[in-house]
Amino acid sequence: MGSVIFSFYMINIPSEVVEYQRKVIESFTDIPFFQLLTYGDHGHSIDQFIKKTVSDIYILFDIDCIPLNKSVIERFVSAAKEDRLIGCAQRFPLIKNNKHIYVAPCAMAFSRKLWETLGCPSFCRTDRGDVAEEMTFKCEEKGIPISYLMPTHVVKPLIDLVGEYKYGFGTTYDNDIFHAFRIRQRKTKDMFLTECKKVLGNKV
Secondary structure (H helix, E strand, O other), rough: OOOEEEEEEEEOHHHHHHHHHHHHHHHHHHOOOEEEEEEOHHHHHHHHHHHHHHHHHHHHOOOOOOEEOOOHHHHHHHHOOOEEEEEEEOOOOOOOOOOEEEEEEEEEEEEEHHHHHHOOOOOOEOEEEEEEEHHHHHHHOOOOEEEEOOEEEEEEEEEEOOOOOOEEEEEOOOOEEOOOOOOOOHHHHHHHHHHHHHHHHEEE
């Protein structure tokens, strides 16, 4: 398999969220897209998918995250083919090492070659980072280029990123990716569905 897009959701995620994420992503690409129901830890679910699904390129979206155009998926694929890590920038504010900026699994892409070069790191949380943060640490340690998408608009800022950048509810990254954030809240769910319908409406 050349490239694959995948996303995980738990049983408490509204079916409309799953449905509309699929509609948006499939409207932009014919890359195989898997939405997987999981009952386990997010990082562990990612680990299991990568081990069981052999692909040249992996593109991961949170269930409440969508591309806003076709070009960003092409950009993700292009970066991954160059064995660069690419995705949305976040930081994990709940640990001492909370100033570290990393590519978050809300939207990220990488090649299997890169993952293997980094020593097949787990995507599970560690003492020094959040889900998927080890990919960024390992790239930094080996001097491998990282492409960060930074927030360009936030409906309700919650977390300071770096400098004047903030993210939170309804964050748009590089005008290319929309992440609702904490989708189980009704206002956030409605925000996500509205954005999906807007994207699909623009394509009519």
